[in-house]
Amino acid sequence: MTGGTFNRLQNNAEYPATLSDFRLDIHEVSVGRFRAFVDAGKGTRANPPAPGAGAHPNLPESGWIKAFDDKLLADSAALRAAFACDDGSIESWTPAPATQENLPMNCITWYEAFAFCAWDGGWLPTAAQWNYAGVGGSEQRSYPWGNAAIEPSRAVYGCTTHCNLGDLRPVGSTSPKGDGKWGHSDLVGNLWEWTLDTGASLPKPCNDCASLVADPDRVRFGGMVASNTRELNSWSGSTQPPEMRHYSTGVRCGRPK
Numbered sequence: 001m002t003g004g005t006f007n008r009l010q011n012n013a014e015y016p017a018t019l020s021d022f023r024l025d026i027h028e029v030s031v032g033r034f035r036a037f038v039d040a041g042k043g044t045r046a047n048p049p050a051p052g053a054g055a056h057p058n059l060p061e062s063g064w065i066k067a068f069d070d071k072l073l074a075d076s077a078a079l080r081a082a083f084a085c086d087d088g089s090i091e092s093w094t095p096a097p098a099t100q101e102n103l104p105m106n107c108i109t110w111y112e113a114f115a116f117c118a119w120d121g122g123w124l125p126t127a128a129q130w131n132y133a134g135v136g137g138s139e140q141r142s143y144p145w146g147n148a149a150i151e152p153s154r155a156v157y158g159c160t161t162h163c164n165l166g167d168l169r170p171v172g173s174t175s176p177k178g179d180g181k182w183g184h185s186d187l188v189g190n191l192w193e194w195t196l197d198t199g200a201s202l203p204k205p206c207n208d209c210a211s212l213v214a215d216p217d218r219v220r221f222g223g224m225v226a227s228n229t230r231e232l233n234s235w236s237g238s239t240q241p242p243e244m245r246h247y248s249t250g251v252r253c254g255r256p257k
Helices: 031-039 066-071 076-082 110-119 127-135
Strands: 004-007 016-019 192-198 218-221 237-240
Touching: 004 127, 016 127, 031 076, 031 110, 066 110, 110 192, 127 192, 127 218
Parallel strands: none
Antiparallel strands: 004 016, 192 218, 218 237
């Protein structure tokens, strides 16, 4: 997509950001896509990304660092077992390919999301990049599709009490009605998505920037299947520890244009 200038944080003119051109995956990473990564033996301490992998071209210090290796699980067997993060009720992974290959991959940590995107030729999108896609750049949309009210044909949300696997939907299931300006699906609902940034504040104005300073948490965007309508909009974000593994959270990758 073509870069440009927009206002972060609910169209707050005090927080403008200017971004260079980049691409963002149209869909959340599916189980099938993630399975290829796991089958290749990647994303573990036995086979971590190389230092510097997954760096943004305009953020040279944003790549994988050696200290992250210790945050990965020991081997592929341990990784596969860890995807059963919710006792069988809503994790999308299956031990062998089955009917869930097009569901969004959940139960992954920030480190595993980072390692996947680096392996897949991309990077974890910055919070500003994700936000830019969500609001349609300078259009500053309330929702990815525009300003029309949220409803189930546009986003996957609103399961009550404890969600189950049937509440998750295949990636792209709300397309085209729920798509953003550049065709991105599921930017709100289905799963929260990890971004590169820590929870620390960004400078203002912000140019091709990300928050990389020390902070215990990482930023997610987009809400999830259990979100209510108040949590689902083009700037809805939250912070969580990068070690968190939960059914609510997946990823989509950024790439050079």
